Amino acid sequence: MIEVRSLTKTFGGKPVLRGLDFSAQEGEFVALLGPNGAGKTTFLRILASLTRPTLGRVSVGGCVLPAQAAGVRRRLGVLSHQPLLYGDLTAEENLRFFARLYGVPNPEARIGEVLRLVGLSARRRDLVRKFSRGMQQRLAVARAILHDPQVLLFDEPHTGLDQDASAMLDGVLAESRARGCTVVMTSHDLSRALSLAERIDILSSGKIAGSVKHGDLGPEDFVRYYGRVIGQ
Amino acid sequence: MSSGSPDMTVDGGPRTAAAGGRWSAVGNYGRVLGAIVWKDLAAELRSKELLSGMVVFALLVILIFNFALDIRTRQNENITAGVLWVTFAFAGTLGLTRSLAVEKDRGCLDGLLLAPVDRSALYFGKAAGNLIFMLLVEALVLPIYSVLYSTDLFRPGLLVVVLLGSAGYVAVGTLLSSMAVQARTRDVLLPVLLFPVVIPLIVAAVKASAGFLAAIPMDEIWPWLNLLIVYDIIFTAVAFMLFDYVVEE
Numbered sequence: 001m002i003e004v005r006s007l008t009k010t011f012g013g014k015p016v017l018r019g020l021d022f023s024a025q026e027g028e029f030v031a032l033l034g035p036n037g038a039g040k041t042t043f044l045r046i047l048a049s050l051t052r053p054t055l056g057r058v059s060v061g062g063c064v065l066p067a068q069a070a071g072v073r074r075r076l077g078v079l080s081h082q083p084l085l086y087g088d089l090t091a092e093e094n095l096r097f098f099a100r101l102y103g104v105p106n107p108e109a110r111i112g113e114v115l116r117l118v119g120l121s122a123r124r125r126d127l128v129r130k131f132s133r134g135m136q137q138r139l140a141v142a143r144a145i146l147h148d149p150q151v152l153l154f155d156e157p158h159t160g161l162d163q164d165a166s167a168m169l170d171g172v173l174a175e176s177r178a179r180g181c182t183v184v185m186t187s188h189d190l191s192r193a194l195s196l197a198e199r200i201d202i203l204s205s206g207k208i209a210g211s212v213k214h215g216d217l218g219p220e221d222f223v224r225y226y227g228r229v230i231g232q
Numbered sequence: 233m234s235s236g237s238p239d240m241t242v243d244g245g246p247r248t249a250a251a252g253g254r255w256s257a258v259g260n261y262g263r264v265l266g267a268i269v270w271k272d273l274a275a276e277l278r279s280k281e282l283l284s285g286m287v288v289f290a291l292l293v294i295l296i297f298n299f300a301l302d303i304r305t306r307q308n309e310n311i312t313a314g315v316l317w318v319t320f321a322f323a324g325t326l327g328l329t330r331s332l333a334v335e336k337d338r339g340c341l342d343g344l345l346l347a348p349v350d351r352s353a354l355y356f357g358k359a360a361g362n363l364i365f366m367l368l369v370e371a372l373v374l375p376i377y378s379v380l381y382s383t384d385l386f387r388p389g390l391l392v393v394v395l396l397g398s399a400g401y402v403a404v405g406t407l408l409s410s411m412a413v414q415a416r417t418r419d420v421l422l423p424v425l426l427f428p429v430v431i432p433l434i435v436a437a438v439k440a441s442a443g444f445l446a447a448i449p450m451d452e453i454w455p456w457l458n459l460l461i462v463y464d465i466i467f468t469a470v471a472f473m474l475f476d477y478v479v480e481e
Contacts, residue, residue: 050342052480066480074348082339084346088275100267101347103260127278143343 077149087129268357397437
């Protein structure tokens with residue numbers, strides 16, 4: 001589903017990604033861990049066609065970036081650090097807008113469905129600017145899955161969520177994975193990544209510096225392995 | 233799944249006949265463009281940030297010019313046309329800066345850029361919204377100016393010039409504001425980038441407006457109208473080709 005070969009990205013001559021290789025199969029859940037500045041967000045932005053790669057080959061679902069970017073974007077559900085929502089629109093107006101952008105069939109039914117899934121049905125007519133950070137993140141999750149994407153790119157999705165909302169998000173991720181969705185999630189939470197993902201890739205200095213399959217290492221061994229890989 | 237099923241093409245579109253595919257693409261394009269205009273109008277209807285700022289600013293500019301210049305004198309067509317276009321340009325810049333800043337500040341620009349459609353649809357959606365706001369401001373400024381300075385500005389020719397001039401201004405302004413919005417100094421950067429580029433447009437709009445106000449023969453106005461039309465076409469085409477590169481990192 002996702003194939004990345006020798007990906008390099010530089011900003012103003014400064015390399016952020018250095019010949020990164022990565023792949024994820026259809027239905028696979030991959031967690032990307034790494035210290036701040038390792039290039040996790042840049043990597044996800046390149047996969048999302050928001051940033052152009054400097055060198056290397058990136059394809060998602062058989063569509064090569066940047067030439068077939070619209071085809072890639074159709075397959076993606078993206079959750080970034082910011083909620084990508086309009087404060088002056090209500091929750092359902094935001095979702096209606098994105099449903100029109102993605103050409104979601106039968107939008108009203110789908111909007112009701114995703115709002116129920118993230119627990120915001122009762123607040124659907126409230127302005128987003130009146131939402132707390134956690135509620136905005138819930139709505140951002142609803143926006144990301146609204147068009148039933150084949151690939152989810154979630155950048156630190158648990159940030160700002162309380163325990164209930166985190167459980168809701170884990171449920172959404174598990175349900176997406178069960179219906180064959182490929183998930184790539186960045187995180188700083190080692191234990192959550194270990195419990196959710198089938199594979200954990202560790203990004204350090206712009207490369208995949210280590211990789212662990214689910215169940216290969218226990219939590220304590222994994223923490224030690226992670227520290228060794230990132231050089232701590 | 234909404235995409236990726238066996239009846240989908242590699243770019244995610246439906247596997248239909250070529251003509252049907254083209255109509256589908258045109259439909260998608262129009263749907264995205266319409267969605268952006270609807271979103272901008274709905275958000276503005278609620279917040280009233282953009283229009284109120286533009287209208288108040290435009291009225292203040294007219295009042296300041298009234299103290300600086302003797303607008304009530306006879307044979308004032310050139311002054312009237314100049315004051316109007318300077319007012320429209322200043323108020324328009326305010327609107328252009330704010331329109332893209334709203335998208336950038338909350339990361340919503342990324343949300344738009346993730347839409348599975350040719351990015352020129354995003355440009356035309358934002359430009360259409362900006363044009364509507366600019367025309368609304370002009371629709372308020374023209375009668376107020378007419379009443380304040382006892383000048384009849386409701387002449388069909390002048391209204392055509394206002395439409396052509398505003399379209400060109402918004403065409404180039406939307407492109408440049410999408411560049412400027414990436415910078416921390418965007419409020420300063422947009423006028424610095426925009427005003428040199430719109431000089432031909434403003435000159436043509438002022439000359440054509442003054443021509444219609446003075447009721448000079450159409451032969452003398454046509455060259456300026458042609459310049460406005462050519463400017464609109466060229467800069468719309470340039471923006472259509474460049475927008476994707478401007479907004480991508």
